[in-house]
Structures are given as C-alpha cells and as structure tokens.
Amino acid sequence: MSKMSSKAFKACIKCKALVPSETEICPVCGSKEFSTEWSGIVIVLDPDKSMVAKLLGIKTPGRYAIKVGA
Numbered sequence: 001m002s003k004m005s006s007k008a009f010k011a012c013i014k015c016k017a018l019v020p021s022e023t024e025i026c027p028v029c030g031s032k033e034f035s036t037e038w039s040g041i042v043i044v045l046d047p048d049k050s051m052v053a054k055l056l057g058i059k060t061p062g063r064y065a066i067k068v069g070a
C-alpha cells in the first residue's frame with residue numbers, strides 16, 4: 001500500500017475530492033477552492049453502495065478527504 005503525502009494532494013473545499021496539487025479546477029464539482037489542510041482518505045468506487053459515501057454526501061466515484069480544513 002502506497003502512502004500518500006498531504007503535500008502531493010489537496011482537497012476541494014466544496015466536495016472534499018482529493019486532487020493532485022497542480023490541479024486548478026475540481027473535476028468533481030468545478031470549484032477552484034482547495035485546502036492543503038485535510039486528513040483521512042476514502043476511495044469511493046460505487047457511491048450507491050458505499051456507506052461512507054452516503055455519510056459524506058459523495059455522489060461521484062473518486063478519492064476524497066474525510067476531513068477538510070484545519
């Protein structure tokens with residue numbers, strides 16, 4: 001299992017999607033606001049079947065931070 005550095009990724013403030021730090025526009029919600037202060041990673045493959053996705057309000061498959069913000 002590879003370890004992801006919080007420096008290599010940033011989290012969308014709106015939808016919590018984790019994107020590479022050079023990304024300018026969130027591919028999930030189109031927001032341009034990101035935070036490098038995030039913790040926890042959840043990978044959602046099937047939002048309809050994922051309890052975590054439901055809890056976090058995730059509707060699009062992808063990689064998300066569990067907590068965004070300091």
Ligand SMILES: [Zn+2]
Nearest residue numbers: 012015026029
């Ligand atoms: Zn987003």
